[in-house]
Amino acid sequence: MKSKSVMLLSFLIVLLFGSQIVSANQTLTHYDIDTGFRPNINGFSFENYGNYGCSDSYCNQTFSIENLTSVEMRRMFGDQVCRKLNIDGSCELLKVAESWMDEVNESMENGHCEGMAVLSSLFYAGMKNPITFGDSSVHDLNLKGNKALQNEIAYWYATQWYMDDHLIEEDPNSQLQRLIDAYQSNPNILIPIGIYKRDFSDGHAITAYAIEEKDDGIYWIMVYDNNYPDEERYIIIDTEQNSWQYSGATMSDLAEDLYDGEGNTNPFQLAPIDSRLGQFECDFCPAISASSWGGGADAESTQESPTAMPVRPSPWDQTESEPTKPVSPWGRPTATPQKSPWQDDSAWEVGAPDLWGNPEIDFNKIGVNSAINIYIETEDGLKSGYDWEDEKNYDQIPNVEIKRSMQRSTAKLPTDLVYYLWMNSPEKEEWTTFDVDITSPGTILYLTDVLESYEYPNFVYTPPTYDEENDVRYESFEVVASPAYLPGVEFVISDEFGEYRFAFQTEFNGSQEIENNIDFLIYHDYDSGQLGIEIYAADDAETEMFKDTSFLISGEFFIYDENGEKQISTNPDNPIELDVNGAFYINYLDWQDSGILTIEQDADGDFELETSITLG
Numbered sequence: 001m002k003s004k005s006v007m008l009l010s011f012l013i014v015l016l017f018g019s020q021i022v023s024a025n026q027t028l029t030h031y032d033i034d035t036g037f038r039p040n041i042n043g044f045s046f047e048n049y050g051n052y053g054c055s056d057s058y059c060n061q062t063f064s065i066e067n068l069t070s071v072e073m074r075r076m077f078g079d080q081v082c083r084k085l086n087i088d089g090s091c092e093l094l095k096v097a098e099s100w101m102d103e104v105n106e107s108m109e110n111g112h113c114e115g116m117a118v119l120s121s122l123f124y125a126g127m128k129n130p131i132t133f134g135d136s137s138v139h140d141l142n143l144k145g146n147k148a149l150q151n152e153i154a155y156w157y158a159t160q161w162y163m164d165d166h167l168i169e170e171d172p173n174s175q176l177q178r179l180i181d182a183y184q185s186n187p188n189i190l191i192p193i194g195i196y197k198r199d200f201s202d203g204h205a206i207t208a209y210a211i212e213e214k215d216d217g218i219y220w221i222m223v224y225d226n227n228y229p230d231e232e233r234y235i236i237i238d239t240e241q242n243s244w245q246y247s248g249a250t251m252s253d254l255a256e257d258l259y260d261g262e263g264n265t266n267p268f269q270l271a272p273i274d275s276r277l278g279q280f281e282c283d284f285c286p287a288i289s290a291s292s293w294g295g296g297a298d299a300e301s302t303q304e305s306p307t308a309m310p311v312r313p314s315p316w317d318q319t320e321s322e323p324t325k326p327v328s329p330w331g332r333p334t335a336t337p338q339k340s341p342w343q344d345d346s347a348w349e350v351g352a353p354d355l356w357g358n359p360e361i362d363f364n365k366i367g368v369n370s371a372i373n374i375y376i377e378t379e380d381g382l383k384s385g386y387d388w389e390d391e392k393n394y395d396q397i398p399n400v401e402i403k404r405s406m407q408r409s410t411a412k413l414p415t416d417l418v419y420y421l422w423m424n425s426p427e428k429e430e431w432t433t434f435d436v437d438i439t440s441p442g443t444i445l446y447l448t449d450v451l452e453s454y455e456y457p458n459f460v461y462t463p464p465t466y467d468e469e470n471d472v473r474y475e476s477f478e479v480v481a482s483p484a485y486l487p488g489v490e491f492v493i494s495d496e497f498g499e500y501r502f503a504f505q506t507e508f509n510g511s512q513e514i515e516n517n518i519d520f521l522i523y524h525d526y527d528s529g530q531l532g533i534e535i536y537a538a539d540d541a542e543t544e545m546f547k548d549t550s551f552l553i554s555g556e557f558f559i560y561d562e563n564g565e566k567q568i569s570t571n572p573d574n575p576i577e578l579d580v581n582g583a584f585y586i587n588y589l590d591w592q593d594s595g596i597l598t599i600e601q602d603a604d605g606d607f608e609l610e611t612s613i614t615l616g
Helices: 004-017 072-078 095-110 113-126 147-162 172-185 542-547 588-594
Strands: 053-055 062-064 082-085 090-091 191-196 203-213 219-226 233-238 243-248 258-261 364-366 373-378 383-387 392-393 401-404 409-414 419-424 435-441 445-450 460-467 472-480 490-497 498-509 519-523 531-535 548-563 564-568 574-578 583-587 597-600 611-615
Touching: 072 082, 072 090, 072 147, 082 490, 090 095, 095 147, 095 490, 095 498, 113 147, 113 191, 147 383, 172 203, 172 219, 172 243, 203 233, 203 243, 373 401, 373 409, 383 401, 383 531, 409 419, 409 445, 445 472, 490 519, 498 588, 531 542, 531 574, 548 588, 574 583, 574 597, 583 588, 588 597
Parallel strands: none
Antiparallel strands: 053 062, 082 090, 191 203, 203 219, 219 233, 233 243, 243 258, 364 409, 364 435, 373 383, 373 419, 383 392, 401 409, 419 460, 435 445, 445 490, 460 472, 472 519, 490 498, 498 548, 519 531, 531 583, 548 564, 548 574, 583 597, 597 611
């Protein structure tokens, strides 16, 4: 057994020297397990980069970077992302596709490490030829002025959005054995590795290419780190402790920091490249291809603006007098976990088969931009995901599947039931906020500043429901929020009737001492083209707490057709103002037909639409 003093000395050496680099006199011509890859020959000569590249070593001069374009989007998803094809291979993207692309491109501001790790592996495997990008040697490829290479790196970066089913997260000893087996059988196929800090604050992608056995159960996994061109660096695996550690940075201009883990706590990921080949399922593309769309909205598909508020969806009841529900998910006590068990060895309960790819079922896919735990319950008390209270993983809800990784968490929900979602970080409980995207065929809903929750569900999905009283069929997305953290909303729609984008920001106008939660409900009647926002006290009994407050909502509205883009917005000096229980609605199909956008309001929260604002 390795003594604590030796372990401490090893740790101090790492911190003193700031990184794990093989110096010139340590460099081996051959490692115990060796693919033959070497960073100074087979890696890129330029460093990982963000929105711009550096023309010199001090980055005194920079150049712009081009990431994903419509060409890469067609390659990734096929022609279904396009509204109109161009002869040069590009196309006019649907707005849902353009919105998705813009979000991914924006994320590359923090680096392109994933794309560089994957593409260098593909070059080494012979699946890609560097001559296509300007030189026979990968190491001699230039990034500056090389849009083809910039686009290619961005493409492989974006494939991580669809790696949920393929990432391998196991304890260090198991990962080490996987690499040994893989490189002994096929040394040409390198495996990128994803590493994260224990607090999930930063992550990085590097490429494993060799393994060297040292003394006392220590192994080095030799890695190409694209933040440090030409350097031979390594991850330390202590097989006796079943632990790993690596010193590096997420970007080349940042200070180095320690990445480490042991057992199933903060494992490093293996991300095989073969799972990235071919096209991907487009979860946001319209069900009806744009090639078969007509020339605009069908007049019969529109309905008149409502004269009364739709009945409020009631997916969960705040009272304790409801005896028929087997669970009361809104009354859950705050958890105080003592460990990080979401990746432990406890067996998953036997549940429904994996039907992610079932074409007969409509799904919404929920994505979170960090390693957030997603736990789901139904009205019947079925569970899926990690329940931090009883420290168990569940898989009871038919056709629901949850994926959590260090980088991004997702859940795929059939549009058939009311689902209550808790999104949180049981390992830390720091009450952080995060961004959420919800994709379904033809739509993307973006939510910003969603606050993690333990006591109550912070997101409730209600599937398309028929309201007989108002003769409408709607679905709703409900965010339970604090007045200090009201979600930003962006909703993008592409279908055979038209393309639209709506963006809303809400500000609480009231005492900062009020911390009672509110229900922020996004209402969508797809058939009539009606979109609305409703605001309630999360607990009906607390409505009086908000009697002297209001909610100020500013909005931007976009419509797209063959004539281009039309944009209108609310008056910045006179935003939409709603009291508690208030609501407003717009009909985007009417806007498309008439050129006038009317905002119908229940400003005072009396459940009657009494005012309207006309824009356009």
